[in-house]
Amino acid sequence: MAGALFVLGLAVGLLGATLAPGSTRVAGIESPGMASRGAQPPAADSSPIGIRAAGNRPAPDDACRPAPLRRRAGQLLVVGLPDTTRSDEPLAREVVDVGVGGVFLSEVNAVDTRQVRALVEGLQRRSAVPLLISTDEESGRVSNFRDLLGPSWSARTLAATGPARTVRSRAHDLGSQLAGMGLTADLAPVADLDAGPWRGVIGDRSFSADPAAAGEYATAFANGLVDAGVLPVAKHFPGHGRAAGDVHLQPSSVDASLDELMATDVQPFEAMVDAGVPIVMLGHVAYDALEPGRPASLSKASYALLRRLGFTGVAMTDSLGMGAINGRWTLSEAAVLAVRAGADALLTTDGSYARAMRAAIVEAVRAGDLDAARVDQAAARMMTLKGLDPHPMTCLDAPPLPKMARRAGVAQDS
Numbered sequence: 390m391a392g393a394l395f396v397l398g399l400a401v402g403l404l405g406a407t408l409a410p411g412s413t414r415v416a417g418i419e420s421p422g423m424a425s426r427g428a429q430p431p432a433a434d435s436s437p438i439g440i441r442a443a444g445n446r447p448a449p450d451d452a453c454r455p456a457p458l459r460r461r462a463g464q465l466l467v468v469g470l471p472d473t474t475r476s477d478e479p480l481a482r483e484v485v486d487v488g489v490g491g492v493f494l495s496e497v498n499a500v501d502t503r504q505v506r507a508l509v510e511g512l513q514r515r516s517a518v519p520l521l522i523s524t525d526e527e528s529g530r531v532s533n534f535r536d537l538l539g540p541s542w543s544a545r546t547l548a549a550t551g552p553a554r555t556v557r558s559r560a561h562d563l564g565s566q567l568a569g570m571g572l573t574a575d576l577a578p579v580a581d582l583d584a585g586p587w588r589g590v591i592g593d594r595s596f597s598a599d600p601a602a603a604g605e606y607a608t609a610f611a612n613g614l615v616d617a618g619v620l621p622v623a624k625h626f627p628g629h630g631r632a633a634g635d636v637h638l639q640p641s642s643v644d645a646s647l648d649e650l651m652a653t654d655v656q657p658f659e660a661m662v663d664a665g666v667p668i669v670m671l672g673h674v675a676y677d678a679l680e681p682g683r684p685a686s687l688s689k690a691s692y693a694l695l696r697r698l699g700f701t702g703v704a705m706t707d708s709l710g711m712g713a714i715n716g717r718w719t720l721s722e723a724a725v726l727a728v729r730a731g732a733d734a735l736l737t738t739d740g741s742y743a744r745a746m747r748a749a750i751v752e753a754v755r756a757g758d759l760d761a762a763r764v765d766q767a768a769a770r771m772m773t774l775k776g777l778d779p780h781p782m783t784c785l786d787a788p789p790l791p792k793m794a795r796r797a798g799v800a801q802d803s
Contacts, residue, residue, distance in 0.1 A: 453780070453784040454784070455765065455782065455783050455784045456781070456782045456783070458751050458754060458755075458761065458764070459488070459747060459748075460488050461765060461768045461782060461783060462747045462750040462751050462754075462764055462768075463487050463488030463489055463743075463747050464488070464489075464490035464518070464767075464768040464771045464772065464782070465490060465724075465728060465732075465733065465734060465735050465750065465764070465767050465768060465771065466484075466487070466489040466490055466491070466724075466734075466735055466737075466743050466746060466747060467489065467490060467491035467492065467493055467521060467523065467705070467734050467735065467736045467737075468484050468489050468491075468492060468493060468736075468737050468738075468739070468740035468742075468743045469492070469493040469494070469495060469737065469738035469739055469740055470484065470492060470493075470494065470497075470498055470740050471497055471739055471740075471741070472497055473497075473498055473508075474499075474500055474504060474508060475508060475511065476507075476508055476510075476511025476512045476514070476515060477511065480740055480741060481508075481512060481515075482515070483740065483741070483743070483744070484740040484743050485512060485515045485516050487743045487744050487747055488516075488517065488518070488747075489520070489740070489743055490518075490520070490521060490734065490768075490771045490775075491520050491521030491522065491523060491574070491734065491771075492512055492520055492521070492522055492523070492740070493523050493524065493525075493576075493736065493738060494508070494509075494522065494523070494524045494533070494572070495524065495525065495533040495738065496533050496534065496535070496536065499534055499536065499537055501537065502537055502566075502569070502570055505534075505537070505570040505571070506569070506570045506571050509522050509570060509571030509572065510571060513571070518772075518775075518777070518782075519775050519776075519777065520573075521573055521574050521620075521734075521771070521774065521775060522571060522572045522573050522574065523572065523573070523574035523575065523576055524567065524572055524575060524576070525575070525576040525577070526538070526563060526567065526575050526576075526577060527576075527577040527578065527579055527594055528541040528542060528543065528544060528547065528559070528560075528563065528577070528610075529541060529542060529543030529544060529545075529546070529593060529594060530543060530593070530594070531577075531594060534567075538563070538566055541559075541563070542559075543587070543593040543594065544578065544579055544593065544594055544595055544596045544606070544610075545587065545592075545594075545595060545596065545597075546593065547559065547596070547606070547610075548596040548597055548602065548606045553605050553606055553608075553609035554609065556596075556606050556609040556610050556613065557609040557610065557612050557613040557616070558613060559610075559613065560578075560609070560610040560611070560612070560613025560614050560616075560617075561613040561614070561616045561617050562613075562617075563575075563613070563614070563617075564613060564614040564615075564616065564617025564618065564619040565617040567614075567617070567619050568617050568618045568619055572619065573618075573619060573620060573775075574619060574620040574621075574622060574668065575614055575619050575620070575621060575622065576622045576624065576670065577610065577614070577621060577622060577624075578596070578606075578607040578610035578611055578621060578623065578624075579591065579594045579595055579596070579607070579624055580603060580604070580607040580623045580624065580626075580628075580657040580658050580661055581594070581595050581603075581624070581625060581628050581629040581630040581657075582595060582597070582598050582599075582600060582603055582628060582630040582631075582653060582654055583595035583598060583630040584597075584598030585630075590632065590634075590635045590636075590637075591630050595630060596610075598630070600652075600653050600654075600656035600657055601656070601660075603656075603657040604656055604657035604658075604659070604660030604661065605660070607623065607657055607660075607661060608660055608661050608664045611623065611661060611664070611666055611793065612664070612793070614797075615793045615796050615797045618797050618798060619797065620667050620668060620774070620793070620797050621666060621667070621668070621793065622666075622668040622669070622670050622705065623657075623658055623661045623666045623668070623669045623670065624669070624670035624672065624707070625670055625671065625672030625673075625674070625685075625707060626655075626669050626670065626671050626672065626685065626691070626695055627650055627654055627655050627658065627671075627676065627679070627685060627691060627694060627695070628650065628653070628654025628655060628657075628658070629672050629674055630654060631643045631645055631654065632674040635712075636672065636673040636674060636684070636707070636711055636712065636713035637711050637712055637713075638711075638712040638713075640673075640675065640684070640712075640713045640716070640717075641673075641674050641675070641713060642674065642675040642676070642677065642682070643674055643675070643676050643677065644677045644678075645676070645677075646678050647678040647679070649678075650676065650678060655694075655698075658695075658698065659698050662695075662698045662699055662700045662791075663699070664792075664793070665792030665793040665794075665795075665796075666700075666702065666791060666793055667702040667703065667774060667790070667791045667793050667794035667797070668702055668703045668704075668705055668734070668774070669700060669702065669703075669704055669705070670705045670706070670707055670736075671685045671686045671688075671691055671692070671695070671704060671705070671706055671707065671732070672684070672685055672686060672707050673685065673686050673707055673711055673713035673714055674713075675688075676691065679691050679694065684713055684714060686706040686707055686709070686714070686727055686730075686732065687706075687714075687718075687723065687726045687727050687730050688730055689729075689730045689731060691730070691731075692704055692730055692731025692732070693731070695731075696731070700791075701788055701789040701790070701791055702770065702774065702790070702794060703733045703734050703770050703771060703774050704731060704732055704733050704734070705732065705733065705734035705735075705736055706727050706732050706734070706735055706736050707736060708736050708737055708738050709723045709724065709727070709735060709736065709737050710737050710738055710739060720737060720742045720745070721742070721745050721746050721748070721749035722749070724746040724749055725749050725750060725753045725758065725759055728750060728759060728763060728764060728767060729753075729758075729759050729760075729763065731763075732767065733766075733767040733770045733771060734767070734771060750764060765783040765784070765785055766785070766788075768782060768783050769782075769783045769785040769786075769787065769788055770788055772787075773787040773788055773790055774790070774794055776798070
């Protein structure tokens with residue numbers, strides 16, 4: 390797919406998308422099977438939402454009414470809990486009340502494994518809809534739970550010291566530890582290419598500078614997590630390795646042509662999509678060949694490229710609190726831009742902004758600045774990822790689920 394025929398087809402598809410008058414930016418491309426529908430009057434807040442495992446839905450109801458818009462919008466949020474270690478603390482209660490789709494845990498949430506398990510169980514018990522519980526355990530220097538799990542080898546070292554089956558085995562061990570604490574997703578592996586200094590922005594977080602090797606090892610790591618029942622997240626699409634700047638601090642861009650990107654950086658992600666990876670994270674680097682000056686996480690052309698690879702799972706942003714984003718947009722503004730571009734899950738490490746982000750999405754829909762169908766599409770993907778029937782929430786049938794998600798079986802009711 391990285392060859393000339395694919396690039397020609399991609400170019401035709403992108404150029405054929407609708408362009409706004411006077412704009413040079415490429416419009417987004419909707420995924421097959423997700424027909425748009427107009428905004429519908431919100432149901433009363435008191436309307437119950439039936440939460441069922443996917444596949445257990447009764448016959449279709451022509452009079453289906455979706456859940457209130459704020460509940461659908463809440464499902465798109467995956468938020469952190471700064472300085473929170475118990476589920477009865479104010480911020481934990483707040484994000485559950487907002488109805489977020491997931492929670493991100495880091496070292497500030499971890500005292501010991503028993504405490505983490507209690508925190509997760511408490512959050513799940515309080516939430517009306519099962520939560521996606523994630524952390525950032527790449528192995529190596531990016532390890533949120535290092536104090537609990539101990540030190541580990543970097544991706545580069547793993548690839549240099551053993552075959553792919555060894556990487557899969559190590560990832561299975563890691564996934565088993567995470568699953569034992571109740572976590573259901575890991576923001577790993579890194580599928581970016583890099584052969585630079587080990588302490589670079591990506592550096593030794595990358596398995597290889599060779600596209601085929603990076604794809605093979607990243608897929609092995611993902612499969613190891615799935616073997617343990619944890620959902621992997623391939624990052625940072627369409628490839629961070631070429632970027633010199635650190636998007637944690639400031640904007641960064643890549644001027645490579647689309648041909649170059651397809652032949653190198655995108656290849657490991659393509660391999661992972663083919664293998665059925667359930668979640669792909671879009672980074673904050675801007676790509677001149679896609680949408681100049683616009684971070685991939687907010688770029689319609691970047692999401693369109695990902696979908697054209699055949700990806701049917703959840704497209705997640707990197708944390709919207711990073712400098713490349715929050716130096717130009719507030720979290721609420723970035724949330725609306727990301728959903729409009731094609732994001733299904735909005736990651737932020739500070740859940741205290743969750744209510745404002747949800748409100749911004751709701752207001753954008755009501756003002757006509759964001760299509761309600763886009764929100765429903767994203768919410769349906771999030772619900773399906775968790776093994777739940779999205780129809781009672783969104784009036785949409787479940788979209789195709791990547792095979793790694795089916796194999797992981799993390800949903801409570803699946």
